[in-house]
Amino acid sequence: MPSDKKLCVAIVVGETSGDLLGSGLMAELKKRHHNIEFVGVGGSKMEAQGLSSMFPMERLSVIGITEVFGRIPELLKRRSKLIKDIIAIKPDVFIGIDAPDFNLTIELKLRRAGIKTIHYVSPSVWAWKQKRIFKIKEACDLVLALFPFETKIYKEHNIPVAFVGHPLADSIPLELDKNAIKAELGFSDSTPVVALMPGSRAGEVSRLAPIFLETALKIVDKYPSVQFVIPCANASRREQLESLLKGYKLPIRLLDGQSQKALGACDVVLIASGTATLEALLCVRPMVVAYKLTTLSFYLIKSLFKMPYVSIPNILAGRFVVPELLQHDATPEKLFNALVPLLDGNIKDQVENFKATHIELKQNASEKAAEAVLKLIATV
Incomplete structure (x- = not known):
């Protein structure tokens, strides 16, 4: 032409x-x-x-x-x-x-x-x-x-x-230097870092962020040296999260955008189901997936959905590679219990699957x- x-x-x-x-x-x-x-x-x-x-x-x-x-x-x-x-x-x-x-x-x-x-x-x-x-x-x-x-x-x-x-598979390196990214954000190599990603929309954040913050309190009790990072999708989400954080004493750093930097620096991520889970997969970061909708929306979608899992990593794998805690199961206690094995280093299955998937999508x-x-x- x-x-x-x-x-x-x-x-x-x-x-x-x-x-x-x-x-x-x-x-x-x-x-x-x-x-x-x-x-x-x-x-x-x-x-x-x-x-x-x-x-x-x-x-x-x-x-x-x-x-x-x-x-x-x-x-x-x-x-x-x-x-x-x-x-x-x-x-x-x-x-x-x-x-x-x-x-x-x-x-x-x-x-x-x-x-x-x-x-x-x-x-x-x-x-x-x-x-x-x-x-x-x-x-x-x-x-x-x-x-x-x-x-x-x-x-x-x-x-x-x-x-x-997928363009994300092209733009994200196959290997990320976690320690270098940690240093850039002011974290030491030995500091365990958990990324909290409750979504990019106001409704998602209002439903999930309080649950994620309560989960973070439980994590701090078991792992006192842990640090948290939350990438804010835009200025409105930052304002919303700052308001929610006023009720919590947690070692959390907010980033403006920079989701890949947050993922690159973290050891584990607690994340809302959606496109961001693919980004976490491509960054090869072990994750626990959560989601909540209004009650009516959830049951309508559940009645129509024909697969046993909803997150992109599990759909791509054709099996449960990452834990999914949805709707009434998305509680601080259950999320914490799902995160503990990952924080203790039981990440091999997720990491190997994520690396292979990244290569396939690139x-x-x-x-x-x-x-x-x-x-x-x-x-x-």
């Missing part, structure tokens, strides 16, 4: 993890095609790569089932306008990154309007909402999958799919995704 021919690429993401994927993809597309315009919805990383965001990405960031109810009118209105605006622009391709409940309908409408569509990050059709595979087939010209096991179901349904790996994902996008654009 001639690099002087102007291309227009529309991209829509709904949260921080999608913004990271989108920015990496945009950077690689620009390397391969010098005359390219980006439109759609994204965050600061995508805007830094040249995206003209039609509205703030944060308006799409919502979690849970019951939590979304109050946002439905706004989300439907924004999606309807996006569809009209993108059809009017007539981009060479539309890329929906994750957010399948929002993006798949956009992809369906755009494909029917003659616009090529790609869904980047496979929806979890292997775990729940299996019938969604039929909508994907109708809506998408191509699916870009982050994990190797995901390609099977698409091939079974004759849906074009490409395994591209595929130069953004490069592969960009090549797949341009190949689709070039097809008649």
Whole structure:
């Protein structure tokens, strides 16, 4: 494809993890095609790569089932306008990154309007909402999958799919110098460090951070020299955590962002289920996973979910490699009991699994995704 021919690429993401994927993809597309315009919805990383965001990405960031109810009118209105605006622009391709409940309908409408569509990050059709595979087939010209096991179901349904790996596996070194990172943060080599990562959204932090802090009190009682580090996703989360910490006397250091630095310095991490668990896996840090939703959301999702585990490390392994303590099981006592073996050094199974998974996912994902996008654009 001639690099002087102007291309227009529309991209829509709904949260921080999608913004990271989108920015990496945009950077690689620009390397391969010098005359390219980006439109759609994204965050600061995508805007830094040249995206003209039609509205703030944060308006799409919502979690849970019951939590979304109050946002439905706004989300439907924004999606309807996006569809009209993108059809009017007539981009060479539309890329929906994750957010399948929002993006798949956009992809369906755009494909029917003659616009090529790609869904980047496979929806979890292997775990729940299996019938969604039929909508994907109708809506998408191509699916870009982050994990190797995901390609099977698409091939079974004759849906074009490409395994591209995960950009985080490319950006995180296979070996991290824990002692050097500890020193950078002011911890000694011999100081045990526990990272607490209760999530990036206000609701997650309000539900999990108090439980994590109570767990930290138990850890200090057994391991008096322990230090804690919490990476704050943004200024709002830092303010929220500072308010919560006022009731606790704990040796905790807050970081602004820098989740990889927090993970690099820690020996063990107590972490909310989600994308951050993949980051912890790639940093090869032993973990205990916890999560809480509103009661109604939890039981609705539980009734739909078809796998015995929910965290990314366990899904990738196909077995329980890391402890998962969800909803009513996410108590300080149970979390502490799950962390003690890791703090005592029983980490071999997790470490060996995480190292092997990192190697498998290290595929130069953004490069592969960009090549797949341009190949689709070039097809008649």
